[in-house]
Amino acid sequence: MTDAAVGTRVRARIASVLTHPAVLWGAFVVVHLVLGLICLVSPSLPMGDVTLVYAFWMHQGIDAGVWVGIDTAWVYPLLAILPMAASAVFGWTFYASTWLTLAMAIDAVAFAVLLHRGRPGRATAPAAWWWLLFLLALGPVALGRIDTFATAVSIVGVLVIVARPALGGVLLAVAAWVKVWPAALVAAAVLALRSRLTVLTAAFATSAVVLLVGLILGGGASLFSFVTQQSGRGLQVESPLATVAMWTAWAGGGTSIYYDHEILTYQLRGPGTELAAALSTPLLVLAVLGVGVLGFVAVRRGRPTAELLPALFLALTVALMLFNKVGSPQFAGWLAAPILFGLVAARLEGGRGFRTPAVLAVLIGAFTQLVYPYLYGKLLGLDTVLLIALSARNVLYLVLFVWAIAALIDTIRTEPALS
Structure with missing residues (x-):
């Protein structure tokens, strides 16, 4: 042999x-x-x-x-x-x-x-x-x-x-x-x-x-209070939208971290933080609508579900994380649903390969765990290494969102197969 x-x-x-x-x-x-x-x-x-x-x-x-x-x-x-x-x-x-x-x-x-x-x-x-x-x-x-x-x-x-x-x-x-x-x-x-x-x-x-x-x-x-209870929240330290503010606090630029006893979370106050928190909802709405428009165009072009739905699931899910003034570590776990669907669609139904988002999600999980729960106190103390780790996690969210948007655009631009 x-x-x-x-x-x-x-x-x-x-x-x-x-x-x-x-x-x-x-x-x-x-x-x-x-x-x-x-x-x-x-x-x-x-x-x-x-x-x-x-x-x-x-x-x-x-x-x-x-x-x-x-x-x-x-x-x-x-x-x-x-x-x-x-x-x-x-x-x-x-x-x-x-x-x-x-x-x-x-x-x-x-x-x-x-x-x-x-x-x-x-x-x-x-x-x-x-x-x-x-x-x-x-x-x-x-x-x-x-x-x-x-x-x-x-x-x-x-x-x-x-x-x-x-x-x-x-x-x-x-x-x-x-x-x-x-x-x-x-x-x-x-x-x-x-x-x-x-x-x-x-x-x-x-x-x-x-x-x-x-x-x-x-x-x-x-019964509907969950809709309004989050509206008064400030900019949470782990939110992707708070990345610049966290580095501003690290540099001593007038931004500081405080604990909100009503919401039970650590948030930021200082120049630009209230604006960032106020803009988060409009940005999130615009991102979701933008993804929805891309999905609608793909549907109008008759794209197969196996090609369209995985990227659409992923783009909408990541949009809720990326443009959210809350950035709790457990949010990363949401990625399991769209990525498992994408992996299964690629394997069983001939959908787009989903290895790249799968790898990015694991890296996001690893950076998230590095920050929380073991070293969260160091993050609140604006430790440089922890800030780099958190920033890397937030950048990966952006990369994942860009990948999903690119996949949707590619789905739209690909000519439908002739029957």
Whole structure:
């Protein structure tokens, strides 16, 4: 047997091992256990939002009968209560571990759907490995925020929406009622799919059910309070829009960091910070509209869904991060949904290759974890190395957005294949 033949057999054997369901699921469990352990024991409190903020809100509801989002205004949509309340099922002592168990369970559902999409050829195994690598790169914040649940449901939604638009519409609407950003995925699907009416109807029906339940539980205007609660926020230190202001603070240019006790986050004050915060919403709206116009033109040109939808999902998702005055580290986790969809579309449906955004997302995750949670205090102290890392992360968001826009433009300019 020649060396080439031996090499081919070895590679085939390795590929067989790496695509075996037992190996994939074993890796899934190990990754989640490692991240869960870091969440529980790290002195940097990566689960701080869960154990200090979410648990406090649930204490108010369970012990005092005052429920956020129903009886009082809240920063999150109504369905965000579900995983927070469910985590109290075994008592407050086990709140964090119950949260992590639920997070692992919802991720397992998304992982199972992802692997099922690749049968019988196990074609989605590379995408599954990418997701595990991305979770490790992003670190404990991948499990220690409400975004975990919205992202996992969104992953399932985008993976099924082409073949089962009604189910996809329902799932993405549910995800949007946990954390608002998956509404962008609904918009992309409505724009790009021929079954747009089905998606839209399913999303609206789901929202109507959520609102009806909220009204029955006694909610009123508070059900929509998540829309206005964020409007008064200042410029958060990790926002891409705050990059220049952070370096101005480092240089002693009159900009400083302060802690907002109402919003519970670190923000910036100084020359230009209020303007940047005020411009963030108009810029975000313009970016989303611009992406929507590109998507509309591509649809009018009859571009295939496999070519259009991955870039459209990605562009809209990154726009929500890049032009946002909030830059929380968990936002990076949103990238999993559009990139997994893009990787699967490229593998199964002949869509555009998605390796570049996949690599960029892992780098974004790694820079995010470097900054938060381990060295966040140094960032607040305007440490030069941490500022470079944060700036690099923010620049990569811009590069990823440019890639997605370029992909949309390329889709428009490519002549449709003759039938």
